[in-house]
Amino acid sequence: xxxxxxxxxxxxxxxxxxxxxxxxxxxxxxxxxxxxxxxxxxxxxxxxxxxxxxxxxxxxxxxxxxxxxxxxxxxxxxxxxxxxxxxxxxxxxxxxxxxxxxxxxxxxxxxxxxxxxxxxxxxxxxxxxxxxxxxxxxxxxxxxxxxxxxxxxxxxxxxxxxxxxxxxxxxxxxxxxxxxxxxxxxxxxxxxxxxxxxxxxxxxxxxxxxxxxxxxxxxxxxxxxxxxxxxxxxxxxxxxxxxxxxxxxxxxxx
Amino acid sequence: xxxxxxxxxxxxxxxxxxxxxxxxxxxxxxxxxxxxxxxxxxxxxxxxxxxxxxxxxxxxxxxxxxxxxxxxxxxxxxxxxxxxxxxxxxxxxxxxxxxxxxxxxxxxxxxxxxxxxxxxxxxxxxxxxxxxxxxxxxxxxxxxxxxxxxxxxxxxxxxxxxxxxxxxxxxxxxxxxxxxxxxxxxxxxxxxxxxxxxxxxxxxxxxxxxxxxxxxxxxxxxxxxxxxxxxxxxxxxxxxxxxxxxxxxxxxxxxxxxxxxxxxxxxxxxxxxxxxxxxxxxxxxxxxxxxxxxxxxxxxxxxxxxxxxxxxxxxxxxxxxxxxxxxxxxxxxxxxxxxxxxxxxxx
Numbered sequence: 183x184x185x186x187x188x189x190x191x192x193x194x195x196x197x198x199x200x201x202x203x204x205x206x207x208x209x210x211x212x213x214x215x216x217x218x219x220x221x222x223x224x225x226x227x228x229x230x231x232x233x234x235x236x237x238x239x240x241x242x243x244x245x246x247x248x249x250x251x252x253x254x255x256x257x258x259x260x261x262x263x264x265x266x267x268x269x270x271x272x273x274x275x276x277x278x279x280x281x282x283x284x285x286x287x288x289x290x291x292x293x294x295x296x297x298x299x300x301x302x303x304x305x306x307x308x309x310x311x312x313x314x315x316x317x318x319x320x321x322x323x324x325x326x327x328x329x330x331x332x333x334x335x336x337x338x339x340x341x342x343x344x345x346x347x348x349x350x351x352x353x354x355x356x357x358x359x360x361x362x363x364x365x366x367x368x369x370x371x372x373x374x375x376x377x378x379x380x381x382x383x384x385x386x387x388x389x390x391x392x393x394x395x396x397x398x399x400x401x402x403x404x405x406x407x408x409x410x411x412x413x414x415x416x417x418x419x420x421x422x423x424x425x426x427x428x429x430x431x432x433x434x435x436x
Numbered sequence: 437x438x439x440x441x442x443x444x445x446x447x448x449x450x451x452x453x454x455x456x457x458x459x460x461x462x463x464x465x466x467x468x469x470x471x472x473x474x475x476x477x478x479x480x481x482x483x484x485x486x487x488x489x490x491x492x493x494x495x496x497x498x499x500x501x502x503x504x505x506x507x508x509x510x511x512x513x514x515x516x517x518x519x520x521x522x523x524x525x526x527x528x529x530x531x532x533x534x535x536x537x538x539x540x541x542x543x544x545x546x547x548x549x550x551x552x553x554x555x556x557x558x559x560x561x562x563x564x565x566x567x568x569x570x571x572x573x574x575x576x577x578x579x580x581x582x583x584x585x586x587x588x589x590x591x592x593x594x595x596x597x598x599x600x601x602x603x604x605x606x607x608x609x610x611x612x613x614x615x616x617x618x619x620x621x622x623x624x625x626x627x628x629x630x631x632x633x634x635x636x637x638x639x640x641x642x643x644x645x646x647x648x649x650x651x652x653x654x655x656x657x658x659x660x661x662x663x664x665x666x667x668x669x670x671x672x673x674x675x676x677x678x679x680x681x682x683x684x685x686x687x688x689x690x691x692x693x694x695x696x697x698x699x700x701x702x703x704x705x706x707x708x709x710x711x712x713x714x715x716x717x718x719x720x721x722x723x724x725x726x727x728x729x730x731x732x733x734x735x736x737x738x739x740x741x742x743x744x745x746x747x748x749x750x751x752x753x754x755x756x757x758x759x760x761x762x763x764x765x766x767x768x769x770x771x772x773x774x775x776x777x778x779x780x781x782x783x
Contacts, residue, residue, distance in 0.1 A: 232676060256679030263673055270669040271724040276440070280667050284679030288660070316723070317670075329674075336678065 183208045183372060184229070184340060189238035191224055198224045200396040201238070208339075211366060211373035213387030215380060215407070217417055220393040222376045226344045229374070230261050242340070256284035260338035262346045266329045269318035274309055274328050275300065277317055281335030299335055307331040307361060323354030330361050341365075343375035347382070355379075359386050381433045384408050385426070392416060408432040440727050447722070451735040458739050459514060462746040463506045467754065470498060478502045508644055509636050512703065513745045514738035515647050516636070517710055518655070519700040521737020524711030525718075525729050526658060526693035529665040530686050531596060532672075537712035538697040541599070541690070542580040542606035547701040549614045550576025552628045556621040570646060570702035577698035580606050581690065593683060596672070599690075633758035634707035636745050643703045650699045654692050655734055661689055665726040709763040710737055710744075713771045720774045740767070 184206040191199040199221040206212050214222045227233045229240055231247050240247050242258060250258075260281075267277060282296045304310045307327055317325060326346060333341060343362065347355040363386060366373055377383040383390060384404035392400040392407050394416045400407055407413075410423055413434070421434040460472045478499055481490045523538040531540070538544060551573040553559075560568050584606050588598040618628060664685045667675040676682050697711075714737045715729060722728045741763070748762040 230677060232673065252676060252681040253679040256677060259677075261673075261677040263677075265671065265673075267674055268669065268671040271719075272666060272669065276666070276725065277670065280663070280670070280678055283663060283667065332678070 183243055184374070185241045186229075187239050187241070189225070189228060189235045189240060191221075191228060191233065192236045198396055199228065199235075202393075202396075202398055203238075204391055204398065204401060206340075206372060206374060208372050209366070209370040210388045211375065211386065213383040213390045214374065214376045214393060215378075215383050215390055216393035216399075219395070221396040222393055223344060225393075226261070226342055226374070226376055230259055230342055231255050253284045256336065256338075258338055259340045259342060260333035260336045261342045261344065262326070262329050262333055264345045264348050266322070266326045266346070267317060267332070269320075269325065271316045271318045273314050273316060274320070274331075275304070275313045277328055278303060278309070278331045278335055281332040284336065296335075303331045303334045306365075307334070323350050323357070326350060326354070326358055327361070330358060330365075334365060338371070340372045340374065343373065343377075345376050345378055348378065355382065362386075380408060380413075384431050384433060385429065404431055408434060440725050443722055443728050444731065447728075448731055448735070451732060451739065455514065455735055455739045455742070458742045458746070459510050462510045462513075462742050463502060465746055465750050466501070466506060468498070468501055470502060474498070475502055479507070509745070510742055512644050512647070513636050513742045515644065515651050516700045516704045516707065517714075517737040517739070517741025518734045519647070519651050519696040519737070520707065520711040521714035521733040521740070522655060522658065522730065523693040523697040523700070524713075524737075525715035525726075525733040526665075526689050527711070528715055529668060529726060529729075530689045530693070531600060532668065533596075533600065534716070535712075536600075537708075538693065538700070539607075539706065539708070539711070541584050541603040541694065542610055543577040543694045543697045544701045544706040545607045545610040545614065546580030547573040547577035547698055548632050548706055549610050549617070550574075551631055551702070551705075552614055552617045552621075555628050555631065556617055556624050567642070567646065570643065570699075573702035574698040577701060578694060580610060581694040585687070585690075594686070630758065631705045634705040634760035634763075635756075635758060636704055637756060647699050647703055651696060654696045658689070658692050659730060661685065662726045662730060665689070665730075669724060669726075704759070706760065707741070707763055708760045709767045710741055713767045714740055716771065717774060 186205070187203050189199060189202045190197065202225060204212075214225065216222055224233070228235050229247070231250065231252070234248060247255060278300050279292060279296065282292055282299070286292065304313055307330060309327060309331055312320065312324065317328065320328065329346075341362065347358055350358065359382060362373060365371055375383070375387065387404070390402065390404055390407040391398055392412065399416055400412055408423060409432070410421065414420055419436070421436055423432050423434055425431070426433050460475055463475045464470050464472050474494060477490055478494065481487045481492060482503065520538050524536070527536040527538060527540060528534060551569055554569045554572050584599065584602045585594065587602040587605065588594050590598065618625060621628065664675070664680050667678055667680050668682070668685070672682050715733045718729050718732045718736055722732065741759075744762045744766055745759055747766065748757045748759045751757065
């Protein structure tokens with residue numbers, strides 16, 4: 183459903199993303215990994231049309247996303263960013279309801295269906311008890327959960343996660359990723375995530391794309407990517423690889 | 437019914453009643469003592485259909501004072517207050533900056549400069565007549581906004597920080613031009629200074645007719661952007677990802693805010709503090725939801741300025757104080773009190 187063809191991005195005379203091509207099938211999850219400055223975040227901005235590629239094209243169901251309106255884009259793609267939602271004093275309910283925005287006309291108000299959907303999502307994300315609380319009184323982890331609820335209400339086909347767990351403790355990290363995973367299973371959602379934590383990436387993604395200096399170094403399953411030689415050349419460090427005792431997925435130790 | 441509509445159902449009527457009370461009180465104040473019952477009788481006698489029910493039992497000079505002198509001024513005060521508070525609320529929302537006020541992008545400096553030029557040069561464009569001053573002020577104010585926007589546009593995108601900096605640049609440049617005009621204008625100095633400090637003294641019904649349609653249209657149009665304003669509150673990228681076209685929405689809202697600022701400044705001078713403080717007071721009292729902030733700021737701004745004007749012209753009567761002085765004098769302590777009392781950060 184999502185296809186990148188030879189996408190490059192140059193800012194000034196610096197090439198941030200160079201000749202990136204990969205495709206993502208419906209219902210799959212792909213993890214973008216790589217060291218700082220590898221161009222992951224820029225790539226995400228290109229896919230969500232926050233920025234335009236210098237060359238190459240990004241197709242979504244065969245259509246060029248750069249030609250889409252912001253609204254149409256939001257009907258299909260939701261993004262969960264590192265900073266999440268600003269601590270702005272409006273209620274959780276109102277913030278989640280905003281996810282319906284791309285599906286409403288300019289003069290249209292939210293209808294009964296929209297409100298029902300919000301109720302459902304508050305239930306699934308365990309936010310019902312927070313519904314009347316102001317966003318600025320919530321912790322970072324709770325706010326990130328509100329951001330997920332808002333994205334769910336948006337009903338996208340593709341969910342992009344741009345390091346959504348960076349500022350969270352391990353408990354909240356798991357919680358957020360579990361929410362995403364069960365959502366994916368329930369509705370056949372396609373997920374593209376940028377993760378710094380290689381262990382989480384290995385556990386939660388079907389496929390990993392390893393980037394370095396703006397280029398794709400390797401694409402494969404966690405078995406193929408989470409390997410000593412592969413990581414060593416990119417990260418300039420020598421990690422130990424072990425197996426997760428329950429899932430048998432390769433994990434790294436520093 | 438949720439909390440927000442509850443707030444609106446209760447407080448909009450309360451605010452409207454307060455506004456009518458302050459307005460009729462303000463009309464009764466002044467050298468000639470006129471009761472508020474009489475004020476309302478005179479107003480109703482002017483309304484077609486109702487007028488036949490009312491006996492005209494007052495002298496015509498009383499009617500002149502109420503209808504031709506005090507009422508236009510009070511209504512203009514309400515309109516200017518509403519305009520400045522709405523502009524302030526819009527600027528604060530769009531620029532995501534608690535210090536934003538209607539003057540932050542140089543609109544008022546531009547308008548003041550235009551007005552000073554008109555006063556000094558004594559120009560009168562024949563087809564504009566007495567509208568020359570407000571029209572030129574408005575035009576200069578709007579030009580300032582366009583220059584700010586032009587300066588802050590990089591790669592077809594405008595960044596927030598750049599807009600505010602460009603506003604500072606334009607404000608100081610136009611401010612310098614204004615000072616130059618002031619320095620060179622000997623005998624007109626006092627007129628300009630008084631105009632700059634803000635006053636409703638030069639009021640005629642004509643001015644009302646000019647600002648009223650602008651105010652109504654802009655208020656209604658801005659109410660259509662409430663959702664977008666709330667979404668910008670969650671961050672610009674978040675708004676983009678939820679389908680708000682950030683650049684376009686921001687441009688439209690800044691133009692709307694600048695038009696009403698220009699209109700208000702052009703008829704009454706640069707009255708400070710209303711646009712900064714009224715939206716903050718509303719936000720502190722009722723929360724940051726723009727469904728509440730916009731309508732209550734509009735009415736609240738009107739109440740605040742009508743009240744301040746009543747103060748300005750009665751407290752040292754017959755001498756009239758500059759309105760800008762009074763707004764800061766009343767507004768600052770009240771705002772300070774609310775800041776101390778507020779339990780949480782308010783932006």
